[in-house]
Structures are given as C-alpha cells and as structure tokens.
Amino acid sequence: MAPSVQVQQVDTSADSITESVKKIALGVGRTGDGTSNFKGGFADSSVDKLPEPTRKRFEKYGIDISRGYPERPPTEEIPVFIDDATAIRNTPWEFIDRGSKADPEKKALLGAAKEVKHLTKHIGTEIVGLQLSELTDQQRDELALLIAERVVVFFRDQDLSPQKQFELGEYFGKVEVHPQQVHVPGIRGITVIWPELFKKFGPITFRKTLNHFTSRWHTDLVHELQPPGITHLHNDTIPEVGGDTVWASGYAAYDKLSPALQEFLDGKKAVYFSANKYVDRENPLKGTVHIEREHPIIRTHPVTGWKSLYVNRAMTSRIVGLEPGESKVILEYLFDVFEKNLDIQVRFNWKPSQPGLGTSALWDNRISQHFAVLDYEGQEPRHGTRVSSLAEVPFYDAESKSQREALGLSLD
Amino acid sequence: MAPSVQVQQVDTSADSITESVKKIALGVGRTGDGTSNFKGGFADSSVDKLPEPTRKRFEKYGIDISRGYPERPPTEEIPVFIDDATAIRNTPWEFIDRGSKADPEKKALLGAAKEVKHLTKHIGTEIVGLQLSELTDQQRDELALLIAERVVVFFRDQDLSPQKQFELGEYFGKVEVHPQQVHVPGIRGITVIWPELFKKFGPITFRKTLNHFTSRWHTDLVHELQPPGITHLHNDTIPEVGGDTVWASGYAAYDKLSPALQEFLDGKKAVYFSANKYVDRENPLKGTVHIEREHPIIRTHPVTGWKSLYVNRAMTSRIVGLEPGESKVILEYLFDVFEKNLDIQVRFNWKPSQPGLGTSALWDNRISQHFAVLDYEGQEPRHGTRVSSLAEVPFYDAESKSQREALGLSLD
Amino acid sequence: MAPSVQVQQVDTSADSITESVKKIALGVGRTGDGTSNFKGGFADSSVDKLPEPTRKRFEKYGIDISRGYPERPPTEEIPVFIDDATAIRNTPWEFIDRGSKADPEKKALLGAAKEVKHLTKHIGTEIVGLQLSELTDQQRDELALLIAERVVVFFRDQDLSPQKQFELGEYFGKVEVHPQQVHVPGIRGITVIWPELFKKFGPITFRKTLNHFTSRWHTDLVHELQPPGITHLHNDTIPEVGGDTVWASGYAAYDKLSPALQEFLDGKKAVYFSANKYVDRENPLKGTVHIEREHPIIRTHPVTGWKSLYVNRAMTSRIVGLEPGESKVILEYLFDVFEKNLDIQVRFNWKPSQPGLGTSALWDNRISQHFAVLDYEGQEPRHGTRVSSLAEVPFYDAESKSQREALGLSLD
C-alpha cells in the first residue's frame, strides 16, 4: 500500500534536490494550476488558429510566424525556482515619466485630434482622428499626461505595426519582458493577449466566466519592483459583438473613502503577487508560489501628484501589519469600492469604425484596474498585442493630495 | 422632564386616531425618510430650474407648465395609510403581451431600421434610423418582442411628444399611474425622472452616490400586483459627459446559477416592496412602511417563455419560507450575480448624435435590473419622462426553460 | 379608494401635533416593534405566573405584589418623545469607582472566601463561601476591583433581598432607573429579568432564538451618558437544565486586534443606541427611534487603566467618521472578535448547589458583552432581579495600556 523507500540510499543534498525538481518541472511541464509552463520556444504553436486580421497585420509588418505562434522564451531562460524568478529586474533604475515634460494644456495632441470625447466624468477619453504611429514626441508626452489624468485613453482605427507599438512603449518607459508568457515572435516585449490560448486550460464557459482567471478585476504586473505605468493594448481582431473591457479609476476609488479610512491606509503597504508561479527551492513539494512584492497601498502618481488606491482583487493578498481577518474584510471592502461604484468606471467596446483597422487602449496601471468581458465566450476571435512600459518604484508622498482635493472639487 | 398626559381624557377611538394621523401627515408633510410626501398639486414647483431642451419639448407639444412643474397628484388622492395604498390596483386584469403577436423574425421593424447594433452578446440593442412616434402597430409588436429578447432597446435622436410616449405605453400595457410621485402636468401616467428634484433630500455627493437611493441596482415598481413589463424612459436633456445607465439581464443571471440552485429557487416566492412608504393604521407610530407583495422569485416571460431571476438589491426583502439569515446570504449572492458579472450587463450613454433631440430606452422590467450612474453629480441637467406599461401577474411556469436552454447554448 | 382629507380645516400647529401623537401613543399602546410601551403601572400584570422561589423571596423580604407584578413606571412619567427620553440623566455627575480604593491584593475579600475559582484564563471568577449581603465595605471595594480585573464574578447560594441588592448597587454607583422597563414593585431601580414576559411578543422558539432580542450578544444601557459599570443580576429562579449566560472580555478583544487596527480605533467614537424607542417630535410618522449617544469605541477602565473594545452587535450602529459601508465591515469584524474567540469567553450555569438559594453574577459592562442562552425555550421558569450601577462618562486615555501590555504578557 504505502511506498517502500530505502531511506539510507537516498541522496538528499541540496544540489540533488534541485536537479530532481528541474527534472520534474520539465517532465511534468505545466504545473496544473494553469499559470506556469517551464517549456519554451514554439512548443504550443497555435499558428493555424491565428485570426485573419492579425495574420494580415503581421504579414504587412514582417512578423515571421513560419516557426509557429506565439513564441515563448527559451526553456533555459524560464525560471523554475521562485528565488530565480524574484531576482528578475530586482534592481531599481531611474524612471522619468514622459508626462512630467508635457504642456499641461496638451495643445499639440488635443489640437491635432478631430475629436476628443470624454466617455465618463472620471475616467476614459477617446481621441478621434490621430494615428498613434505618427505622434510627435511632444504629442507623446502630452498623451502620457492625458493618460495620467484620464486613466485610460482610446484610439480607434489604428494601422499600427508591432514594431511601432514596441517603440512607443520604449518611449514611455522600459518595456517589460516576461520570463515566461507568450510573445510576438522575435519581439519579446510584446505580449500576446489571445483568449484562444486560454482554451488549453479548459473551455471558457458562460456560467464560470467570473471565476475565470482572464475575466476578473486586476491590474497588470503588480509584483514587479517597478510595475508598469502605461500599458498599451492594441487589439487587431475584435468580436463583431461584445468583448468589451471595463476600467476603474484608482484616484476616484481613493476619493470614495472616508477621510478616516484614507488616513488609515496612507503610508501602509500591501503585498502584491504575480500571475505566474514558481517552485520554492527550500520546500519544493509545498506547491509553486507567486512572486510577492510589497508596495504602498496608496500610491502617489509622479506626474499628477494625486493619490490612488492601489489594490485589486486578483493580485493583492494582504495589508501589511494587519491580522489576516482584518486585512481580508478591509481589502474585500476596497475591492468592492472599485467594482460596485459604476461612476468611477468606463466600459469600452473595441470595434473600429473602419474594418481592417485596430483599436488601441493606453491605460495607466498605477491608477486603475480593468476587467475583460468574456461575453463572446471565445466563440469569436479576439487578438491583441500588449506592451507594458515599466515605471517608477511605487511611492507614497505624504504631501500629495487626492484628485478631488487637487482639483478643488467637493470632498463630500 | 417627561411629558404630562391626562390619560383619562384622551379619546383613543380608531376614528380619532385616524384623524390625528392625517393631521400629522399634512402638518409635518414629508416623513423624513425621503420617500413619501402627502401633499399634492404644485406645491414644490421647480419650474424655474427646468432645462432648456425640456422646456422647448413641452412648448412644442403643448404641455402647460404655467401652474408649476412637476405636478403631484391632488392631496386628497394621495394615500396616507398602507391599507389604502396597497388597495390601489389590487384587482387582477387580463394582460396580453404585444410581443406574443409579433413576427418572430421582426422584419417590419428591423428591415426599416438603418442599422441594428447589438451592444453586447446578452443584452442591449440600438435601433438606428427610426422614430418611435412613427412606428406602425406591426413594428410596435415586433419591438415588444425585441425588448423581450434583448432586455433593453435604445433609440437615439428621437423627436417625441409626451403624448406620443404615453400613447405608446398604453399600446404595450396599462400605463402605471403613481399615487404620489411627480408627473408631467396634465398627464398622470408620465413620471418625471429629474435628478434636480433629489436635491431636496440633500446634495448628491461623489462619495455617497452608491448609497443614494437614485443610484443603485433596482427594478421599477416591483410591489405592484402586476408590475411593469416595458418601461420607456425618454431623456430629453442629457449631460454633455456621463449620466450613463447600466442594465443587467435576469435571463442571463438565471443561467449563471448552478442547476441545483436554480431548482431550489424555481417555484419559490420572494417579498418585494415599494419605494414609497405609508402609515400603518393599526400602529401609526411604528414608522411608515412599504407596500409589500409576494411574487415568484423565478419568473417565466410570457412571450419568450424564458426563466428570469427576479430580484434586486433595492426592493427585494426576503425569500419566503427561509429563515432571515438564510434569506439574507442567498439574496446577497443573487444580487451579486447581477452586479458582478459584467458579461450580462450593458452600459449606455444617452447622448444623441444630433443636439436638440432626445434618446429613448425601452426595457423589460420583468427580466432586468438597472442602475443610473450619477457621475455628473447633479452638476449638469438631466431630465426624462417615463412611462411604465403594467403587464401580467408574475408567474412561474415549471415547464419553461432558461434562455440558454431554449436557445440550445452550452449550459456549462 | 384614497382617503379624503379636508386640507384647509386641519390644525397642523406643533402643539396640535404633539397632542395627536400622545393620543395615538396611549390609544395604540405598544408600537409593535416589541420595545416600547407607553402605558405604565400594573396594566400587564403577570403575577399569577410568578415562580415559587421568587414568590418566597419576595414574601420573605416584604415585596408587595398584591397590586400586580411586575410594575412599570407611571404612565405620565414614561416619555413619548425622543427629546424627552434623551434628556433623562443628560447631565454629567462625578463618579468615583469603588475599586480605585481597594487593596490591590484583595485580601479581605479573597481571604474570607472558602474558594476562589478562575473559570477561564481571561474572564470569570467564582467566589465560594461568602454572602453578598454580608460583605464589608472593604470587601465590596475589593470586589469592585476583582470585577474590573476578571470582568465577571459569580456567587452561588445567595440569600439576597431585593433591598440589599439595591443597596449594594448604590454602593457601586448611581442605580439606573429605567423610564419604561418593568421593575420590582416599589423599587424602581431593580429591573425584572423574566423571560416569561417576552412571550407577549410571541413565543420563544428554538429555531429563532438567535434572532430573539433577548438572546444575543449585547452590553447593557450603552446609550446612557454614563452607562453602567457594574451590573448585578441575581437569579432567584433557575431552570433545572440550561439557561446559561456567556460573557466575553472587551480587554481581551482589544488585545486580539493588530497594533495597526488598535491605533486606528484608539480615540475614535462610535454611536450606541437604546433598546427602547420613542417618537420623533419633528417627524412623528417616520417611526419610533432609539436614543443615540456617542462614546469612545476604545474605553480606558478608570481602575485598571486597561483599554477595552466597547462595541456590541445589538446596540452599536456605526463608527463616527467612516462611510456606512466602511463602518459596517469593520464593526462586523469587531463583533466577530468577541463572538468567535472562545478563549475570551466564559460560559456560566446558574444552578446553585443548594436548592432555594439564588445565584448572583456581577459584571462590568464597560469591558464586556454577554449573551443569555435560551436553550430552555421558556419552558422552565427563570427569574432575576437586576441592578445596574451607572459609572463614569466613558473616556479614552491615550496613555493607557492594553491588559496584556500592562501585565507584561506576550503581544503576539
């Protein structure tokens, strides 16, 4: 019944265990929790399912999909152990937000647009009549400022190469290169956002979408030492109906709190974790674990100087210094502030006005959460390329103000 | 310190108490909980604040606002006691849904439209290029069917008189006449939806909007013996930015539940209550109380034959037959099904493409909840006229199917 | 259908309305929410149901029940309006806690006892072999100190007259005289605790005990300007099996919180309300309302100097300065700290070792909650007399320490 082990013959040295774990990781592969894969390259190619608009875009701009699609980093570069994974980008570097150099009136950008539509009062603006690929540096700086103020900015009808998208991302910050996730072949900084790939973990079903890891409120890459500021998702293939994304403003969420709760959270830290999981070298059998990082739970935005509530249901585990039960009820409340106050959200349908063109959303992860609506249930193609521009080490400035305070709006 | 009462001299007969209460109701007026007002006519006129587009519409169509605006029913017709209020429309009448007579393909309606846009997969369709005032009866029947299927249907750029709106409401069912709420002068079936009026109960402030009784998930008039099917809200004045409304589908909410929970709820009843409150004749000091009514918690739609989850956070108090604590946790869960599953919601911005025209939303209250977003904080005018067409006594047909079951979609 | 009111003839002066309300209060009587009764004297006499041990005790000590039992204050002294009710005992008076004068070692009291049993580590001590009626002032002072330290102290096998109980209560503070609740005939400061009386509001049933207002976690009289310190409940009639009471320690509850949450609550206030309800003179129809009072949510005990968490599920409505949703989740958490941590509770069975004698519990309301277990379902008699000694205006001393901190115990 129970396995018979010859204890005295077992080599239990640290080196031996490390080698055993690597062997298991590569032998078993995916760890079954749907988040990690230690095999790289083109092993899981889904190139034959690539939507036509995406294929045309790649062809037009010289993306080589002849070896497969999408690409994953080489196996030997994918970390197996949590200490190796945590060590990636673990050294601070200096970031200067492009928005800080912009004309506060943003005349070069807004003046050039055919139309500037504020989609709601507190979040979301659509710029009509400009191509992202053709923005001047001055306009880019002003766009960075506009995003910092409006949280998310949209551009429909874009003809945008992956290369240009990457270049714009590099302009805004340091492009994030994921150690494990799939990317556009040949360009490791462009993550592929393609629900077709989720089907490997099981069907996307109507009843369970809310539990699905792809369709829930989250903020990208919060576990990084310097998490992304601007993320730019360009969807080149969009369902005929549905597939909206919803964003919520962290500035406005902060302003929803009572002064007493604001004061309680000001200066506190929370623990944020990665989507992917890795093996604990000291205890390989306890299960793969997330990379964890502490950041201020209230962040100050370096350009606007406004405070923002920096939590999200998917990847914030606890408030530092509280008992587990205390942290749980307060975080649950804060998640609901984002999710239940519809006046601090914008819901966006990606459909372009001209078929064949794509739509871009550029949002600031420092001051937002988002949620991808799966109402099309993976029955229609949707494909996007995402570039995340890493920004500053999150900080809290005790002298900074809330958005409403800074704008002189009523605080009641 | 304590009041001295000459007990022996007090006339405590029922008649005497009834008269005392009426005296208090008229003397004190509004009962302080913000929902009841026992004074009628034009006493609270806000005519000087009427937005310009509304004024023009009224002028064009001969609505007389010379005595004030809005109008309330005459004082002598406003019930003070809960038994009187409950007695209103307490006799069943036969309702035949216009949608039941419609061409299932809806060719007359859809064929005449310039464009038919499904705004999401499960809820919400916009019809472009038609005037509601000009629909034929055949098109009206098909519209009723379309609403029954899509939950809510939108028409922008409408030139619509209150009289025509009323007449369309009468076509769809029996127009609800509220015993107490404000209406367009001279037409008691057209309720005024004008956030300006809420300010009498205190300012609409950013931090507290979610607690505000006007900005939360609800279904209209659920306390009626025969609650409304189609409600038609025509907004003639719309904020430049914001003021969206969000709807959620009761069909889809039902399909989100496990078969086990569906079976548990099938055939059960819940208690629904009115927005307004009235005095309990037997116990006048215990506080004004809501009109309460039991309906099936799972309703079958008479036209589609689909099951719908009929609960809403604002006006569903309990599930009949459960202990209070049991009812509370299950209702709370059901409310969240509507509120947290973004794939069963549609968010609509009312702005017309042509200034000076209005926008209409027609939704089926039997199969939906909605939420009015107050992001404009009452700082910009928004004004609408609402006609609610009462429909059948809510019923549950054990043979009926869920929407996905009927449409042959995956139930997982 | 709707009542016809001759508006022009109604006298709606304030005086007239006040008189109308009084007429209703006396005509309708109990307001139906089970907490208020504006008729006084012996109107509701239940003397024939008085348990035999109680009857004997009253006979022995000359309590006259010939006019009925229990007694209520005279009708003319029972306040109808909330402003009158709030005005009662609304002027601060100086309180000196008897425990502050006691020998810290409590030798006179503990040395005289046959046995001193600590029932749990953190709360509850039983003194064996002493009669409360025979304590010297020195012993009484030491008892006050012991209660302040152990939260609740028990004495079985007591032969105690109501008069002596009252006199002991006067020694500990100012005996509370309730404007409305039932008392021992002739002694207004001795409240009758007799579940038999609850039956007037409906049967005490097994399934609903937790919802029953008599069987839930609460602290006595928190709405007073100077709420009780020591409450002394003497049960002269006790069920053969069951009828326990459970107490929980507010000192220990405070020590269960993280330092961060302690710091958040230190110095904040909460709103506490009365069990009974009264009419709002300005708005008589909105329903009777509780007396409300703000106190520090963390109290410092004047004798021990220890901090205590001062909340209870039954009668704490909100934390001052927080949004309603914030207050709700934090209070709910704090209630659970008391209710779910069984290591800070003591459960006591009242049965004496000698039949015919009674059992006394003396607890400090400033630092505790309690819960009366209704497992006997009112099927067996249980009767007690309660004297509450009002204490200081609740205060928070920023220099005070938690119990564990003061005792040098581990704070982890």
Add this chain to the structure above:
Amino acid sequence: MAPSVQVQQVDTSADSITESVKKIALGVGRTGDGTSNFKGGFADSSVDKLPEPTRKRFEKYGIDISRGYPERPPTEEIPVFIDDATAIRNTPWEFIDRGSKADPEKKALLGAAKEVKHLTKHIGTEIVGLQLSELTDQQRDELALLIAERVVVFFRDQDLSPQKQFELGEYFGKVEVHPQQVHVPGIRGITVIWPELFKKFGPITFRKTLNHFTSRWHTDLVHELQPPGITHLHNDTIPEVGGDTVWASGYAAYDKLSPALQEFLDGKKAVYFSANKYVDRENPLKGTVHIEREHPIIRTHPVTGWKSLYVNRAMTSRIVGLEPGESKVILEYLFDVFEKNLDIQVRFNWKPSQPGLGTSALWDNRISQHFAVLDYEGQEPRHGTRVSSLAEVPFYDAESKSQREALGLSLD
C-alpha cells in the same frame, strides 16, 4: 539568472519522477504547511517534556517511553503520494453500532451512576461515580446510545490505562490507525493530543489562536470512507485554569434550518478533506493535497435515526453540484449556525475533582463539531490520548426525521 537546464539529457519517465519526489520528500522532510511529515519512528522525540501525570500513568500501565515520545509510524509506511494515502481503508466493511443493542432506558448505566448531569438542554451529559474501565458490555452499549442522544458524555476522575482505552474503542468500532500522526509508543491506534507538539510549527500566541489549526471548529477524520463515530479523548494532564473544549450538536444545527433549506440539503453531498497532505503523483510541483471524500451533507444517525448537519469550517470544502460562490455563502452560513447558536453548544472544563486522575470525553463525530480553547496559550501542560472508533459509511435516509421532529418538539 535563470537556471540552465540541459533539456535533452533529462530523464522524465514516470518512474524517474516518482523516485525524485521521494528523494525530495525525505530530504526536505516536512512540507512546510505544518501538516505532513514523511519521516517516521522516534525522530522528533519530546519525551523530556512529558508532563508528570502522563509519565506516571504510562509507568503504571507499562507504556515504554525509553526509545522516545511520541512515536510516529515507520517511515516506509508513511505514504508520500495522494493515491497511496487515499487507498488506505478504502474498502467498505460492515459496522454495527453498539448503541443499537442498548436498552432505550439505559438503566444499567444510569442506574449505576452516582449522578447524571445534563449540562445543557441539547448537548452534553456528565456521568458521576463510574469508572470507564469497569463498564460491563451492557453498560457500554447503553453508553453508546447515550452518546448518540446527548452528542458528548463526560466522566471525570478516571483511572484509565491506554490499553483499556484502546479496548473500549475496539468495542465501539474499528480503531482508526493514522498513517502519519503521532501515537502512544507501541499502540498505533492511540493518537497523542499534546499541544506541546504544536510549538514546532511556531508559538501558540494569544492574538492568533483563532487562526491556529488546533483551535477551531472541526470534526475528526471526515475524509475517511468510514469516519469515526465515537471518539474518546482522555486527558491525563489538564491546566489548572482554562483549556476547555466546546462541542456543538449537528442534530440541533439541522433543526435550526428552515424546512426549505433542510429540503435543499437533504440528499446533497459535500466534499470533506483530511488534515494531512500528500504529493500528487501526476503533478508533484503543484503542492501537496488533501485526501478528499464525498459524504452526504445531511447524515442519518444509524441508532437514533435522527438527521444531522455534517459540515465543519475546518474540513468541508464545498457542496457538490453548486457553483463555487454559491457553495461558499451557503457553507459559511451553515458553519455559523454551529458557531453562533450558543444554545446548541456545551463548554466543558476538564478539571477532575481529585488530583492525579484523568477526565474522559466521549463524543459522536457523526453529529458534532468541537473546538479546543487555547486560553492557556501552551503555558501549562495539557496531554491526552485519543481513540477514534470508525463507524459506518455515512448515509442519508430520506425517511429519517430531525431530532425535534422525532421527539415531538415544536419545530418553529
């Protein structure tokens, strides 16, 4: 930075991976979650900390602690993989409850006792004046019936050898032998319950006791195919103050539910899991997992025929057939029914009346939860020996009745 692996040389056969995992298990040992240990024998001996009363009892009855204390099964018998662990006792065997043979009046047992004290109405009885070691088979049968009726039965002042305790356990059913937990040396069926051992996983601290895996509401060994009926815990060492245990009745919990919720749960199954965790052979890196077993969520007791609610917060993961969110809110409610209704609980202090003797509690796990109060914080010794008598495969009999229904008590 990332590890370099020579992919082509890795042996990823199943056998090779199995051997690698065993090597890790033995090399790393405890998996860090505090529940598993794959090393057996006397490796972790705490013999020097053994309390004096335990040492004397062992000495008197010939328990050999010369090799260490406590003992764990041999390493080669401790399962590493979940499939091996699940396979233990996975074949049904016939169980006949001794209570089914008993005289319903239990005259032999109750007549011999000096006193029979019902500690509360619904749960808990203490038998005074009998030695468990001297019971006749007739008395043992009657004791089994008494436990089935009263949920838990106590005997103080017992002089009980481990051998006699084991023998009594064998009489009541098949004694559970744990594959991994510590036992009395030489007798694998007697589990050691000794808080001193928990300290290896970190200190037992006041603030965190509720989160501590040893101090929370649970039922023993619910993951077994045939979980224990009667568990007999004999505490030979007891703190001077504190260390109570609290039990709650599953019969009474069922009777607390509304008929509608009872009907919903009747016949449903839930998933129960083990305290200990093991490696998933197919996916060794995903983390050790619990043994899981489905049982009816409402059980019928084979002797009384009464229905019991069979859930506990610590080891019930979900209700079969419900969506995760549905299951969570309903289970949470059911846990609270046990935990918040103090009228279905008994709290017991283990202190004997004569020093040097032990106290026994015998409870029926089929119809109860329990909670060990850690108010002594591990500062005083507490030591017990536990024998669990496995009983029938849990079943639900649709014809069975609730306790109150069977006893003819009010169901309201």
